[in-house]
Amino acid sequence: MPETLSGTRRRFVNWMLGTSAGALFAAIGFPVARFLMPPEVPEAATSRVLAGKLSEMPSEGWKIFRFGNDAGILIRTPDGEMRAFAATCTHLSCTVQYRSDLERIWCACHNGEFDLNGQNAAGPPPRPLTRFDVNVSGDEIWVSKA
Amino acid sequence: MIRDLFSWLEERTGLSILAEAARHKQVPVHRHTLWYYLGGITLFFFVVQVSTGILLMLYYRPSADEAYESVQFIMTQVSFGWLVRSIHSWSANLMVGAAFIHLFSVFFLKAYRRPRELTWLGGVILLFLSLGFGFSGYLLPWNTLAYFATKVGTDIAGTVPVVGEWMRTFLRGGHAVTGGTLSRFYGWHVAILPALASALLGFHLYLVQRHGMSLPPSEREAPARTMAFVPNFLLRDLFGWTVALAVLAALAAYAPWELGSKADQFAPAPADIRPEWYFMFMFETLKLVPGGEILGVEYEAIAVMAFGACGFALLLVPFLDRGRDDAPVSRLLSALGWAALAYMAGMTAYGYRSIWPVVLPAAAVGMVLVMGRKRASAAAVLLGCALLAAPQAGAAGEEESCVTCHKTLGEISEDLAAPALAWEKDAHAAKGIQCVSCHGGDPSRAVAQDADKAMDPKKGFTISPEIGKIPEFCGRCHGDAEFMKRFNPAARVDQLQEYRTSVHGVQNAKGDEKVATCVSCHGAHGILTVSNPRSPVHATRVPDTCGACHGDADLMKGYGLEATAVSKWRASAHAEALLRKGDMSAPACNDCHGNHGAVPPGVKSLAFVCGSCHGREGLLFRESFKKDLFNEIGAGECVTCHGNHEIVHPTDRLIGTGPGTACSQCHEPGDACDQESVRIRAAIDRYAKAIDEAGELLHRAEIAGMEVSEPLFELKKEGLGGLVETRALIHSFDTERLVARAEEGIEKVARSREAGEAALAELSYRRGGLAVSLVLILVFLVALYLKIKDVDRRQQAG
Numbered sequence: 001m002p003e004t005l006s007g008t009r010r011r012f013v014n015w016m017l018g019t020s021a022g023a024l025f026a027a028i029g030f031p032v033a034r035f036l037m038p039p040e041v042p043e044a045a046t047s048r049v050l051a052g053k054l055s056e057m058p059s060e061g062w063k064i065f066r067f068g069n070d071a072g073i074l075i076r077t078p079d080g081e082m083r084a085f086a087a088t089c090t091h092l093s094c095t096v097q098y099r100s101d102l103e104r105i106w107c108a109c110h111n112g113e114f115d116l117n118g119q120n121a122a123g124p125p126p127r128p129l130t131r132f133d134v135n136v137s138g139d140e141i142w143v144s145k146a
Numbered sequence: 147m148i149r150d151l152f153s154w155l156e157e158r159t160g161l162s163i164l165a166e167a168a169r170h171k172q173v174p175v176h177r178h179t180l181w182y183y184l185g186g187i188t189l190f191f192f193v194v195q196v197s198t199g200i201l202l203m204l205y206y207r208p209s210a211d212e213a214y215e216s217v218q219f220i221m222t223q224v225s226f227g228w229l230v231r232s233i234h235s236w237s238a239n240l241m242v243g244a245a246f247i248h249l250f251s252v253f254f255l256k257a258y259r260r261p262r263e264l265t266w267l268g269g270v271i272l273l274f275l276s277l278g279f280g281f282s283g284y285l286l287p288w289n290t291l292a293y294f295a296t297k298v299g300t301d302i303a304g305t306v307p308v309v310g311e312w313m314r315t316f317l318r319g320g321h322a323v324t325g326g327t328l329s330r331f332y333g334w335h336v337a338i339l340p341a342l343a344s345a346l347l348g349f350h351l352y353l354v355q356r357h358g359m360s361l362p363p364s365e366r367e368a369p370a371r372t373m374a375f376v377p378n379f380l381l382r383d384l385f386g387w388t389v390a391l392a393v394l395a396a397l398a399a400y401a402p403w404e405l406g407s408k409a410d411q412f413a414p415a416p417a418d419i420r421p422e423w424y425f426m427f428m429f430e431t432l433k434l435v436p437g438g439e440i441l442g443v444e445y446e447a448i449a450v451m452a453f454g455a456c457g458f459a460l461l462l463v464p465f466l467d468r469g470r471d472d473a474p475v476s477r478l479l480s481a482l483g484w485a486a487l488a489y490m491a492g493m494t495a496y497g498y499r500s501i502w503p504v505v506l507p508a509a510a511v512g513m514v515l516v517m518g519r520k521r522a523s524a525a526a527v528l529l530g531c532a533l534l535a536a537p538q539a540g541a542a543g544e545e546e547s548c549v550t551c552h553k554t555l556g557e558i559s560e561d562l563a564a565p566a567l568a569w570e571k572d573a574h575a576a577k578g579i580q581c582v583s584c585h586g587g588d589p590s591r592a593v594a595q596d597a598d599k600a601m602d603p604k605k606g607f608t609i610s611p612e613i614g615k616i617p618e619f620c621g622r623c624h625g626d627a628e629f630m631k632r633f634n635p636a637a638r639v640d641q642l643q644e645y646r647t648s649v650h651g652v653q654n655a656k657g658d659e660k661v662a663t664c665v666s667c668h669g670a671h672g673i674l675t676v677s678n679p680r681s682p683v684h685a686t687r688v689p690d691t692c693g694a695c696h697g698d699a700d701l702m703k704g705y706g707l708e709a710t711a712v713s714k715w716r717a718s719a720h721a722e723a724l725l726r727k728g729d730m731s732a733p734a735c736n737d738c739h740g741n742h743g744a745v746p747p748g749v750k751s752l753a754f755v756c757g758s759c760h761g762r763e764g765l766l767f768r769e770s771f772k773k774d775l776f777n778e779i780g781a782g783e784c785v786t787c788h789g790n791h792e793i794v795h796p797t798d799r800l801i802g803t804g805p806g807t808a809c810s811q812c813h814e815p816g817d818a819c820d821q822e823s824v825r826i827r828a829a830i831d832r833y834a835k836a837i838d839e840a841g842e843l844l845h846r847a848e849i850a851g852m853e854v855s856e857p858l859f860e861l862k863k864e865g866l867g868g869l870v871e872t873r874a875l876i877h878s879f880d881t882e883r884l885v886a887r888a889e890e891g892i893e894k895v896a897r898s899r900e901a902g903e904a905a906l907a908e909l910s911y912r913r914g915g916l917a918v919s920l921v922l923i924l925v926f927l928v929a930l931y932l933k934i935k936d937v938d939r940r941q942q943a944g
Contacts, residue, residue, distance in 0.1 A: 002217050003420055004458075008812060010936060012930045013933055013936060014933070016925065016929040016932075017926070017932075017933055018930035020832060020922060020926035020929050021929075023922045023926075024388075024923060024926050027918075028909065028924055031225070031229055031230070032225035032226075032230075033224035034226050034392055035204075035224060035225055035226045035227060036201070036204070037225065038224075039223040039224050039225065039553070041219075041223050047211055047212065057837065064863060066856070066859050068215055068408075069407075069408060069638075069855060069859070070678030071859070071863065078600055082760040085701060090733060091729075092729070094867075094870070095867050106761075108761065108762040108870070108871065108874065109759075109870065110731065110759045111757070111758065111759050111760065111762075123731070123759070123761075124729070124730075124731025124732075124759070126599045126730075126731075
């Protein structure tokens with residue numbers, strides 16, 4: 001006849017089973033509870049992104065911001081209007097910049113130029129830059145896909 | 147209190163009947179008992195899938211614009227999102243794996259026989275539904291690999307005769323794999339398939355409970371040993387589920403599921419395109435099927451239908467094998483089962499071998515060949531259209547008698563027919579210009595049979611102008627703004643003026659008959675527009691056209707020129723860009739020398755000429771102290787360091803001291819400028835090294851499954867912007883400015899590096915957390931093991 005556990009040992013096994021099961025549930029429950037709580041940024045930056053703040057715009061009048069996995073360029077035009085475009089040059093994918101002296105978006109790699117509507121105006125770029133919509137809300141500059 | 151609650155529930159539901167049934171249920175114990183647990187493990191993974199799937203739905207967005215970003219958001223922003231997503235992906239694969247093992251174990255243990263035919267049927271359909279879950283879920287992150295695999299997968303469905311096209315459109319929700327397909331797959335994945343699977347699973351489990359565990363034929367002779375389903379078998383099931391949970395947690399932490407890059411519908415298909423592993427055997431088989439058809443049905447479609455037939459046959463297994471255990475049908479089925487298992491395993495292994503580097507190029511060639519065939523079809527259609535359109539173009543104006551006659555003169559002399567034949571394709575002909583416009587004479591049909599009257603000098607006929615007069619001859623029209631406006635209001639009319647300023651024009655004016663005129667580059671008849679790739683003045687053909695004379699050593703000798711310019715250019719970075727990469731903006735001869743006003747750029751204007759493309763470099767050089775210095779000593783500006791025609795892609799090796807550097811051409815080792823160049827090179831090297839090291843660190847974090855797209859973005863900005871800008875600053879010859887920019891960049895790169903280190907630290911933290919979880923699981927498993935032993939002993943003790 002097989003030997004069975006004594007009462008004390010059985011109680012210990014039951015205690016161990018119950019405690020470890022409880023700990024295991026806690027180990028599963030904790031990440032699930034944390035997952036359910038929304039993060040501080042409420043949604044993925046997909047079609048709309050906070051490109052910057054008016055008060056923090058660089059003195060040069062332009063900045064590069066991240067839009068999904070791509071770069072965008074935010075420009076304050078000479079009229080004070082905020083405009084945004086994809087910042088990847090349509091020639092060889094260099095990141096463009098704004099030249100206030102030319103009032104053009106300029107690609108330093110091969111002297112490509114785009115006007116302030118994103119149209120390829122000079123040099124090798126074969127296509128215009130994609131233009132985004134800009135909405136200023138208080139101090140925040142929001143850019144969304146047009 | 148709890149007892150009261152149970153009584154209340156029992157009175158209303160009567161569920162104790164299930165508990166009662168479970169209590170009485172016995173499970174056979176023999177050497178194959180282990181296989182009984184596979185169904186439970188598959189069920190466990192299904193529960194994990196449902197749970198994690200519901201969690202993911204809280205943040206996932208099923209649209210082409212947002213799907214990838216939302217998964218990225220889950221993995222980076224949501225607490226433990228990385229864990230939930232990784233567990234969902236791994237559990238999906240393990241569920242399909244467990245379901246396959248469950249199927250084969252049931253098959254070989256012949257557990258599908260009467261009265262379990264419907265249990266088998268439901269189980270096989272559940273497996274198919276699992277594959278459907280896998281196929282639809284694979285696309286949901288909307289990454290490149292999944293996008294193209296879905297494209298191929300749905301294409302395969304399209305090969306089935308008669309209904310294939312309908313099936314493909316139905317699966318895709320349109321003709322192509324688009325955002326619409328994603329929405330559709332999402333609907334299947336989270337609503338339709340779960341509804342079907344849940345209903346079928348309930349039915350399957352009910353039948354399992356109803357019929358109990360099947361005893362394999364080989365065990366029927368021995369005295370039957372059993373164990374109680376509750377608690378003995380259930381505790382063991384729990385043990386297996388806990389082990390599965392530990393495996394899942396370990397996989398999620400040590401091999402997080404990668405996200406890859408976002409799907410681009412217009413990007414070329416990646417070379418390592420592949421479906422999930424459980425479709426690999428079919429995928430590989432179809433790849434091996436040769437092209438061709440029989441009775442109008444493609445071989446590939448036959449293979450697809452054969453797989454469909456195998457799936458159908460799998461459903462029918464219980465009805466095919468109804469005989470005794472040793473019956474030939476049973477033995478044949480077993481043999482077929484083993485063959486199927488071996489085939490599936492073998493082809494899956496072969497499939498994964500096929501993406502090894504040795505086989506990869508062959509696969510790529512295969513794909514290119516297939517795509518090439520499609521391109522060839524498209525090209526044939528275009529060619530057909532062109533052939534149909536060509537006569538229409540030729541018929542733009544009434545055909546002159548000149549062309550009619552000259553075409554027939556080919557029997558006498560090809561030279562007489564050639565102009566008429568070439569004229570049909572000429573850009574002038576398309577605009578309605580006729581032979582008479584240049585040659586004069588009388589093209590009317592009335593004199594068509596009389597060559598003398600048609601080509602009467604009194605009617606202004608000239609055969610062709612003298613070489614010296616060709617520029618003026620063409621310039622009559624091309625220099626006439628009023629005339630040219632009729633055809634193109636934006637047309638240039640300054641070509642003749644430009645030509646006269648060119649070396650060619652000057653020589654022509656001196657009576658040099660060997661020098662290039664309009665026809666040397668454009669041809670005489672059959673002139674094509676500049677944008678036509680067959681035109682000798684199209685960007686890609688300019689080097690050939692110029693090289694026809696400038697590559698002729700004997701001809702060039704007379705002008706004291708080397709005939710190597712074009713051949714040197716062909717070895718340049720510019721030629722590489724224009725001819726091999728197809729960058730039409732890359733410079734050929736005319737971009738630096740001019741077109742009609744062809745002349746070598748002067749020493750002092752080189753920075754402007756090169757700067758027309760390399761603007762930043764040109765500007766920096768013109769502002770530098772070297773500009774005046776070079777002019778004083780008569781050194782060519784850009785060409786001094788970069789050469790002229792044979793300009794190669796500049797690397798950092800051009801900078802610094804020692805042989806092979808540009809600086810050493812003029813500077814002695816150790817002089818002041820030489821020391822400056824060493825400083826410049828050191829600063830650039832430090833900057834480039836910082837970017838490389840940070841990149842390597844981030845790459846390590848990325849392949850470990852960490853989300854580091856933000857620091858990678860910042861690093862890319864530095865790599866593409868900052869380092870390029872710093873290298874360009876060499877043209878300012880301002881060491882302090884360059885070094886300062888490099889240091890600024892190194893500081894920015896350090897932040898990306900820190901982010902990479904933080905990601906790797908986070909990875910260690912996750913693994914540490916996992917270790918704690920695994921310890922907990924281990925303690926639970928030990929306790930469970932002791933409990934199982936205790937329960938077994940107590941039962942045996944009576």
